[in-house]
Amino acid sequence: MDIRLRAPLTKKAALELRAGDRVLLNGVIYTARDAAHARLTDVLEKGEAFPFDLQDSVIYYVGPSPARPGRVIGAAGPTTSYRMDAYAPRLIEAGLRGMIGKGMRSPQVIDSMKKYGAVYFGALGGGAALIAGSVVAAEPVCYEDLGTEAVQRLTVRDFPATVVIDAQGADLYRLGRADYLRSL
Amino acid sequence: MREISSGAVTASVCQMCAGANMVLPEDIAGRIRECREREPWPAARDTLDKLCQNMDIARREAIPLCQDTGMACVFLALGQDARIVGGDLYEAVHEGIRQGYAQGYLRRSVVADPLRRKNTGDNTPALIHTDIVPGDRLTITLSPKGFGSENMSRLAMLTPAAGAAGVKDFVVETVSLAGPNPCPPIVVGVGIGGSFDQVALLAKKALLRGLDEPHPDPYYREMELELWEKINRLGIGPQGFGGQTTALGVSIETLPTHIAGLPVAVNISCHATRRVSVVL
Ligand code: SF4
Numbered sequence: 001m002d003i004r005l006r007a008p009l010t011k012k013a014a015l016e017l018r019a020g021d022r023v024l025l026n027g028v029i030y031t032a033r034d035a036a037h038a039r040l041t042d043v044l045e046k047g048e049a050f051p052f053d054l055q056d057s058v059i060y061y062v063g064p065s066p067a068r069p070g071r072v073i074g075a076a077g078p079t080t081s082y083r084m085d086a087y088a089p090r091l092i093e094a095g096l097r098g099m100i101g102k103g104m105r106s107p108q109v110i111d112s113m114k115k116y117g118a119v120y121f122g123a124l125g126g127g128a129a130l131i132a133g134s135v136v137a138a139e140p141v142c143y144e145d146l147g148t149e150a151v152q153r154l155t156v157r158d159f160p161a162t163v164v165i166d167a168q169g170a171d172l173y174r175l176g177r178a179d180y181l182r183s184l
Numbered sequence: 185m186r187e188i189s190s191g192a193v194t195a196s197v198c199q200m201c202a203g204a205n206m207v208l209p210e211d212i213a214g215r216i217r218e219c220r221e222r223e224p225w226p227a228a229r230d231t232l233d234k235l236c237q238n239m240d241i242a243r244r245e246a247i248p249l250c251q252d253t254g255m256a257c258v259f260l261a262l263g264q265d266a267r268i269v270g271g272d273l274y275e276a277v278h279e280g281i282r283q284g285y286a287q288g289y290l291r292r293s294v295v296a297d298p299l300r301r302k303n304t305g306d307n308t309p310a311l312i313h314t315d316i317v318p319g320d321r322l323t324i325t326l327s328p329k330g331f332g333s334e335n336m337s338r339l340a341m342l343t344p345a346a347g348a349a350g351v352k353d354f355v356v357e358t359v360s361l362a363g364p365n366p367c368p369p370i371v372v373g374v375g376i377g378g379s380f381d382q383v384a385l386l387a388k389k390a391l392l393r394g395l396d397e398p399h400p401d402p403y404y405r406e407m408e409l410e411l412w413e414k415i416n417r418l419g420i421g422p423q424g425f426g427g428q429t430t431a432l433g434v435s436i437e438t439l440p441t442h443i444a445g446l447p448v449a450v451n452i453s454c455h456a457t458r459r460v461s462v463v464l
Contacts (some may be wrong), residue, residue, distance in 0.1 A: 035301070064290040065251045074289055075242075077249040080332045080365050102423070103333070103365035124234055125332070125367035125423060126456045128251040129242035146293050147303050148251075162425065173364050176426030180225050181419040 007156070008056035008114040011117045015165045019170040022169070023121065028059040029100065031140065034113075035078050037087040044094055048143040051142040051151065054091065058098035063148035073135045073154070077128030078102040081120070085109050092118045093170045100161055104164060114169045121161035122172070170177040186263075188464050190271035193324065196462045197258070197280025197310075200326045202288030203458040205248040208239060210380045211394040212371070212457050213434065219369060219429040221379035228427025232369075235422070235455055250367075250456040253290040254328030256281045256310040259392065263319035274312055277324075282306040285375040293331070301313045313385065325392060327459040333366035339384055342446040351376055351448050352411060358450040359415050359431065364424020367454040371395070372415065378439035387451035390435040392459055399436055408434045432457075 005013060008028035017023070030052055032040060043050055060083050065074030081101030088099060089112035094141060098119050102125035113120065138154035144150045164172045208216075216239070220232035242249040258277050262268075270275075285292060285307040294308065295301040317323075325387040338358045342350045355374055362370070375386030398405045419428025432455065441447060 063251060063291065063293075065248050065253055066289045068246070074291070075248040075253075077251050079252070080335065082365065087416050102367065104363055122364075122423065122425075124231070124238070125364075126250045126330075127234055127238045127453055129245065129249055130238040131235060131245040132247055133241065147305070148293070162423075173424045176227065176424070177419045177421065179427075180228070180421060180426035180428075183225065 001138065007058040007098065009058055009119070010056060011097065014097050014119045015117050015167050017119050017166050019163050019166045019172040019175055021163040022095045023161050023163060025058070025161060026105060027156065028033060029154050029156055030158070031062050032059050032127060033061050033063050033149050033151045034048070034083050035146050036143050036151050037084050039143060041087045041090045042156060044090055052153065053096035057095065059091070059096060059099035060154065061099065065128070065148070067138070073132055073138045074131045076129035076135060078123040078125055081105060082102045090111065092116050105165060110169050113167055117167045119167055120165040122164040123161050131159070139161055185266040186265060187267050188322050189270045189296060190268055190273060190276035192274040192279040192464055193268070193273065193322070196285070196324055196464060197277050197326065198284040198287065198434070200460045200462060201256070201267045201281065201284025201290060202232070202246070204326050204328055204394070204458045205253045205290055206246055208249065208456070209394065209459055213239060215395050215432045216455060217223060218367070219432060223427060223429050225421060225427040227425055228421045228429055231422035231425065232429060248290060249458070250330060251291055252293060252330035252332060253285070254330045254458070256307060257327045257329050257388065258310045258312045259325040259389070260312060260314040260328070261317045261323040262314055263321045264316050265320035266322055277312055278308045281308050281310045284288050292321040322464045323463065325459060327392060330454060330456060333370060333454040335452050336362035336366040336452045337450055339380070339447070341380065342438055342448055344444070344446050346446055348407070350446070352407070352414070354448050355411055355434070355450050356400045356414050356418070358452070359420070360418055362452055366452045367456070368420055368424060369422050369429045369455050370434050370456045372411070372434040373451040373453060373454040374411070374434060375451070376436060376438045376447070377441040378447060379441070380447060383437055383447035383449040384451070386437045386439055387449035389439040391451055391453050391457060393435045395433040395435070397452065404436045404438065408436050428454040
């Protein structure tokens with residue numbers, strides 16, 4: 001059974017999630033990848049005003065392809081998350097509650113997730129056409145000069161994702177593989 | 185000399201861009217479906233179903249299969265009896281990419297400088313490799329390559345003593361280290377032999393060969409199957425959530441090499457392994 005979740009995500013809801021849970025996200029999430037992360041953490045370092053409400057927010061690691069006329073967004077699947085590992089702990093400390101991407105995370109990121117109660121979701125890597133259907137609105141927030149790497153505010157309806165690493169640090173990449181290998 | 189106009193090159197390249205990013209080659213799509221049928225782990229089967237749905241939506245709605253529409257890897261096989269007229273061949277290819285990526289609403293993912301990182305805004309330059317071949321035709325192959333999988337690729341200069349066992353270990357280790365990062369199920373291109381520079385290109389060229397075309401030499405054909413099986417025994421599975429289908433297949437290409445060397449390169453590609461060819 002898929003769990004329907006609201007985004008922004010409360011700490012209470014985040015703490016209830018377990019690695020392996022399949023969720024459908026509803027609400028508002030923000031896009032950011034490499035270049036935007038560098039700028040966002042810089043904003044935090046300098047103590048400037050953050051361009052969106054970071055508290056309890058969910059960031060989606062994605063650089064969408066351009067939208068055709070009449071469409072909300074182009075293809076919009078996740079990018080590999082480890083490239084954001086250098087920045088994620090700082091954002092989690094400042095209120096970030098959820099990250100959506102694909103692939104492994106560093107021990108430092110997982111430590112911050114445990115400490116502050118944050119969750120890492122996996123979206124279908126290379127499933128960009130499928131995922132695009134769950135995005136109902138997209139508006140620019142900042143850094144439009146970065147092109148596909150600009151920060152956008154996405155309104156999502158039943159965005160499909162899987163809890164990969166939960167706020168207790170359990171990791172589906174390890175657990176899922178071990179379960180399968182045990183079944184042989 | 186048969187003449188081929190640079191304008192025809194641009195038009196062909198432009199025309200290939202959108203299709204290459206929206207429809208998978210038959211061998212890849214077919215292999216995803218076969219693996220879906222054979223997959224014993226329910227969660228993995230479910231993920232493979234979603235990838236099939238993704239293929240259907242991309243084709244039906246003309247949306248790229250993956251938002252990373254890649255760097256445009258272009259392979260030219262230019263017949264020695266053909267002559268390009270009307271302009272520079274490579275510029276004609278770049279222009280085709282420029283137009284094709286704009287018209288197809290494809291993502292521009294190229295930065296002009298590796299450290300200063302300003303996006304070129306039109307997905308050029310393409311990465312062009314040229315082979316001079318017999319005949320008077322020009323074959324153009326476009327293979328948009330995503331970097332989630334490219335980043336997981338590796339190269340080693342092994343010693344001859346490492347032998348076939350060393351090569352196999354290196355390939356399996358590379359896939360194991362990559363884990364969930366390159367969007368498994370992956371396609372594994374392996375280059376063996378040549379030199380430091382050649383072996384990497386060889387691994388990329390291995391990805392151009394259809395999964396339904398095993399290596400012509402039985403020795404390497406068996407190695408491809410053995411590696412595929414070993415990789416699928418890792419249990420990484422689709423998306424890294426566990427399962428049998430970690431790889432869709434393994435392709436090996438080889439070259440003669442030096443008495444002192446055994447170069448090996450592994451170019452990882454994802455389930456969105458895209459390629460189209462046209463002959464002019
Ligand atoms: S690795 Fe392949 S499927 Fe995954 S995001 Fe990159 S291009 Fe897409």
